[in-house]
Amino acid sequence: MDWKLELVFVPVSDVDRAKDFYVNKVGFNPTLMSVPWTASVSSS
Numbered sequence: 001m002d003w004k005l006e007l008v009f010v011p012v013s014d015v016d017r018a019k020d021f022y023v024n025k026v027g028f029n030p031t032l033m034s035v036p037w038t039a040s041v042s043s044s
Contacts, residue, residue, distance in 0.1 A: 012018040
């Protein structure tokens with residue numbers, strides 16, 4: 001059996017409200033607490 005994991009990024013205007021919905025109402029585990037592209041990047 002072939003398994004596929006497909007992710008769809010959905011932009012939201014209120015991140016805290018969206019996270020509350022998916023964690024507390026849907027039951028997803030919040031294993032990823034930050035997205036990698038929001039990390040600060042230092043320029044040399």
